[in-house]
């Protein structure tokens with residue numbers, strides 16, 4: 001590797017390596033489902049608790065139906081306003097999409113089915129407490145694509161967080177459903193693509209408990225694993241509980257020290273990599289050929305439309321964020337108006353920084369020509385000498401070693417000093 005030479009002469013071919021960030025026709029849709037049975041203590045996602053009754057209850061049913069009507073209306077508006085082509089991916093996230101139940105989920109799928117390619121990827125985030133026999137059967141047999149007779153089922157991403165009931169209680173996840181049982185039910189029903197979502201760095205998560213979670217994941221062998229570090233967010237019930245504990249170790253399990261979290265993260269990466277999982281993003285792992293295509297598209301800065309309250313869209317130089325309130329969102333769409341939202345113009349420097357930031361998390365190469373204006377060349381050379389980035393043939397890539405600290409690395413790479421504060 002010769003950092004100085006490579007950086008000094010980015011090749012024209014490398015500059016044409018990928019489309020400009022967020023440019024081009026829309027082929028990816030995210031639908032935000034803003035309902036949960038109950039709020040978890042650590043979460044600040046936009047969602048409303050609809051109670052333990054979940055799918056039951058006339059008032060809840062009315063709200064869920066009004067929500068689906070809103071998605072139908074918003075999709076028609078956005079489809080008319082953008083260059084939307086045959087869709088490669090559809091992602092239903094939340095919130096808790098599985099709480100809608102098979103009939104409403106099928107209605108949403110009906111809406112998009114004519115616009116999906118035959119091999120489109122459809123993902124539904126699912127919580128274990130929603131996985132009964134009928135849900136598992138629907139997920140296994142639903143037809144994501146428009147091809148007649150093709151019933152491949154949807155991809156299910158199962159929200160586990162930890163297999164330890166005690167640690168789930170620390171997170172304030174009150175549902176009693178056993179995630180291993182839910183996973184087994186989905187697999188037995190024939191769901192062909194299964195992922196698990198987990199969290200590490202939970203207060204009280206000892207090395208033994210983390211080891212048990214890793215062992216269970218390897219035993220279940222899902223297609224994909226998302227394993228995020230817990231972020232204790234100000235304003236959440238968990239942050240308040242930790243603050244109230246005030247460092248008294250008997251009042252609350254100790255918050256893991258940073259180096260303990262880092263060691264846990266390295267252990268996860270090592271354990272899953274040895275078991276054949278590709279570590280394809282800072283917090284994501286997949287068996288060969290089983291990466292989440294929707295996530296990869298977003299990380300490659302492809303344009304995407306978000307529908308639903310709080311959903312974000314990024315198309316070209318515009319980022320649009322819907323306001324979080326479901327009632328106002330649904331009322332505006334029912335009246336034939338755009339939902340309340342804010343629009344932000346993304347200048348070239350912001351788009352270049354986002355491109356590098358996203359690519360860094362995946363270890364993808366980016367042409368230096370795309371990001372040269374926003375990075376500090378001296379810092380790039382220093383990081384290359386330390387083996388944290390690779391500069392090669394007019395491109396920059398964050399190495400596996402650098403990926404452990406990808407976010408901090410990017411901030412230090414950026415030329416704009418204000419971003420380091």
Ligand code: SF4
Pocket residue numbers: 035036038039040043044045047094095096127159
């Ligand atoms: S963690 Fe998931 S289930 Fe819990 S409140 Fe947040 S979105 Fe809802």
